[in-house]
Amino acid sequence: MAKSRKDSKGRVLRKGETVRSNGMYQYAYNDKFGKRQYIYAKDLVTLRQKEEEIIRDRLDGIDSHTAKNQCxxxxxxxxxxxxxxxxxxxxxxxxxxxxxxxxxxxxxxxxxxxxxxxxxxxxxxxxxxxxxxxxxxxxxxxxxxxxxxxxxxxxxxxxxxxxxxxxxxxxxxGAKRGVRNALTPEQQQAFLQFMDGHPIYDHWKPIFTFFIGTGVRVGELSGLRWKDVDFENGYITIDHAVIYFAGKLNKTNKRIYVSTPKTEAGIRKIPMVSEVRKALDEVKQYQYDNGIFCKSDIDGYTDFIFLNCFGTVYLQQDLDRSLSRIIDAYNDCELHEAALNKREALLLPHFTCHSLRHTFCARFCEHETNLKVIQSVMGHVDIGTTMNIYAEVSEARKKQSMEALAENLKLF
Incomplete structure (x- = not known):
C-alpha cells in the first residue's frame, strides 16, 4: 500500500493536494476541457472549502474556471x-x-x-x-x-x-422614479391661449396643439409626413420616427436617421380630433404663406409636415429649447398680469415636449376607462405604463368623481 502523504501537522493530504515549499496549500484538478487548473490557500481548511465549491460547481454544471477568470x-x-x-x-x-x-x-x-x-x-x-x-x-x-x-x-x-x-x-x-407630471387642464388652456395670436410664438401653437391632441412622441412628430395623415377617414398613422444620434459612439458622418418602432405596439393609428385637424391646416397655411417647403430627405423619407424656417425637420432639442422660451415668456407675462389684477398667478412648471405626451394621456384617462384603448393609442408595450399614468389624473377630477359618487349613491 502506498504511504499516505501528510502535511507538517500530520494531516493526511487527499488526491490533488500538496504543500508547496513556501508553505501554501495547493489543489490540482482538471476543468471540463481537461486542462489542468490550480487553487491555493494558506491553510488546509480553507483549501478544502474551495475544493468543495469546485466539486459543487462541477455537479451543477457550473464553469467555475470561466467565472474565476472573466470579469x-x-x-x-x-x-x-x-x-x-x-x-x-x-x-x-x-x-x-x-x-x-x-x-x-x-x-x-x-x-x-x-x-x-x-x-x-x-x-x-x-x-x-x-x-x-x-x-x-x-x-x-x-x-x-x-x-x-x-x-x-x-x-x-x-x-x-x-x-x-x-x-x-x-x-x-426611499427612491422613486422621476415622474413627468402632466399639465393640469387650467395650465394646458393657459399655455395654448398664450401662444394664440402672439407676435412671436403664434406659429408654435399648432405644433404643441398636435402634441397635446395626439400624444405622439417627439421623434414620431418629427418624422410625420403628409402621406401619413388620412384626412378623409380622420386617422394619423404612426409607423416610424426621426432620431438624432451624435457623439463618439456614432462612427459615421450621419446624424439623423429614420427609425421604425421596436415593437408592434408602436405601430398604430390615432383618430384625428377636430383641433388636431385645424392645427395641421394652420401648419400648411403658415408654410405656404412663408414659402417653406420640405428640404429634408432622410433614409428615403421626405415631405415631412413639421418644418423649421429652413425647410428641415424639427429635432427634440430644437422643440424643447423653444418650449422653454415660451414657458419663460408666459410666466413673466402672467406674473405681471397677476400683480396688476391682484390675483394669484397661474404659473407653468418647466416641462419638456414629452410632458405633453403625458398631458394627452392624462386627459384621455380622465374621459376613458378602457385601458386597452388608451394603451393602443399611446403605443405602450406594457399596460403597466398605461396604468401608472392612469393613476396620475388631476386632483380636480378625483374630487369630481367622488362628488358624483356621493350624489348618485347618496352615501351621506
Missing amino acids: LNEIFDKYMDTRKDLAARTYAGYMYQYNAYVRPTIGRRKIKDIKYSDILYFYKVLMEEHNLSYGTIEHLQREIHPAFEMAVRDCIIRNNPTHKVLGQLKKQT
Missing part, C-alpha cells in the same frame, strides 16, 4: 455582441452609460466575486455620492441584469446577483 466587463461585452437587434442609437446609449459608471468600477471585478450585496452597495453609492437618479439606476439595471442572466444560462455562475435588487434599493433609500 463583468467581458461578460457584458459578450452580451452586447448578441444584441444585433438593437438600433444604433439604443446600442450607443447602453454603451455610454455602462462605460461611464460600470466599466471603470465594479465592471473590473471577477464575475464569481460579485454578490447581491455588492450590486446593492454599488447602486447606493451611485445615488448618494454621484447623485444619479433612481431612473438612471433603472437604466443601468436593464443593461447589466441580462448580462448576468446570460452568465447564469451559460452555467458560469449559479445565481443572478442583480435579481430583485431594485426593490431593496427603493426600501433603503
